[in-house]
Every structure is written in C-alpha cells, then in structure tokens.
Amino acid sequence: MLDGRFRFETFVVGPSNRLAVSAARAVAEAPGRTYLPLFLYAESGLGKTHLLGAIGFHAAALDPQLSTAYRAAEVFAEQLETAVARGELNAWRREWEAMRLLLLDDVQFLEGRTDAQAELLRLIDHAQARGNQVVLASDRPPGDLDALDQRLLSRMSGGLIADIAAPERETRRAMLRLWRELRRCLRDPAPL
Secondary structure (H helix, E strand, C coil), X not given: CCCCCCCHHHCCCCCCCHHHHHHHHHHHHCCCCCCCCEEEECCCCCCHHHHHHHHHXXXXXXXXXXXXXXXXXXXXXXXXXXXXXXXXXXXXXXXXXXXXXXXXXXXXXXXXXXXXXXXXXXHHHHHHHCCCEEEEEECCCHHHCCCCCHHHHHHHCCCEXXXXXXXXXXXXXXXXXXXXXXXXXXXXXXXX
C-alpha cells in the first residue's frame, strides 16, 4: 500500500539525491520507457520509500488506469509463501504479471529466500519483455547483495542504479523548512 504522504512535492532535492529524484520522475512520467529496472539504494531514512511512493502516486495521477503494485520485499516473499502453501501460485503470478508498475522496497530482505528471488527474477523478465516498469530499492547497491542469485543481480544492475547520499547542510535546512511548513498547514488548515 502506498503512503499518500510520499510525493515528489514533499521530497527536497539536493546534490545528494538529484540523480535518484530525476530518474524517479522519468520513470513516473513514462513507466516502461527508461531505466528497466530502476534500482535506488541508500542507508535507512534517506528517502528510498518516499521516492517509491512518489513514483506510484505521480504515475497514477498521469494514468489512473495504470496497474501498480508496491510491496516491501518481506511482504512479497510472505505472500508468495502463502500462495504456494494454498496452491494458488498461478493466480499469484497472474496478479503480479498484470501490473505495469512494480515497486519493491528493501530487496536486501530477499537474501536467503531463494523462491522469492526466483519469482522476482521471473517477474523482472516478464515486465521487461512487455515494456512494464520495475523499481527496486535497497540499503546497498546490487553488487553488495552477496546472498542474492547472480542472475537476479544481473537483472537488477541492467538499468540505472542511483544512490541517495546523506543530505548536505543546505538540503537538510530545506528539509526542516518544508517540515515546518507542512506542520503549520496541518495545524492551521485554510478555511473552505
């Protein structure tokens, strides 16, 4: 489920994240046309999940018919395990294959989960063959995800890999200003 707070309008852009934001906007404006897949990585708390949400909301605003799925990788793996246990793997696959925009967060949590890795590899191949978009996020780049299948790592590395670094001083200040403004708006909503 996408979080409505995570939009491009509430993401402060600076030198530390400019490439990632630019790539995220490009993907949101034309899913499946560039960066197949887009791989975002950063330490915790630097904006990966925010950008995934922003991609989903912006793409949906431009095309309300766009089928989109956002999942944390752990949930993806758990849902796969449940589908297998219930004998519903084919239905689960059809549901995921129908998505034109796949947003998968925290893929580092697929380490050691070989079935989920195999399904993600299959989904990436399926999406790429049909011109659909895949966006992945992790706490480190694909080359540092040692416990993932090499074929999956190859697919993850096949598009654009963009890092988000810790924000520099001016970006942090801009974040604080935006945060204060958003809090003020929530506290003192404009009359209707």
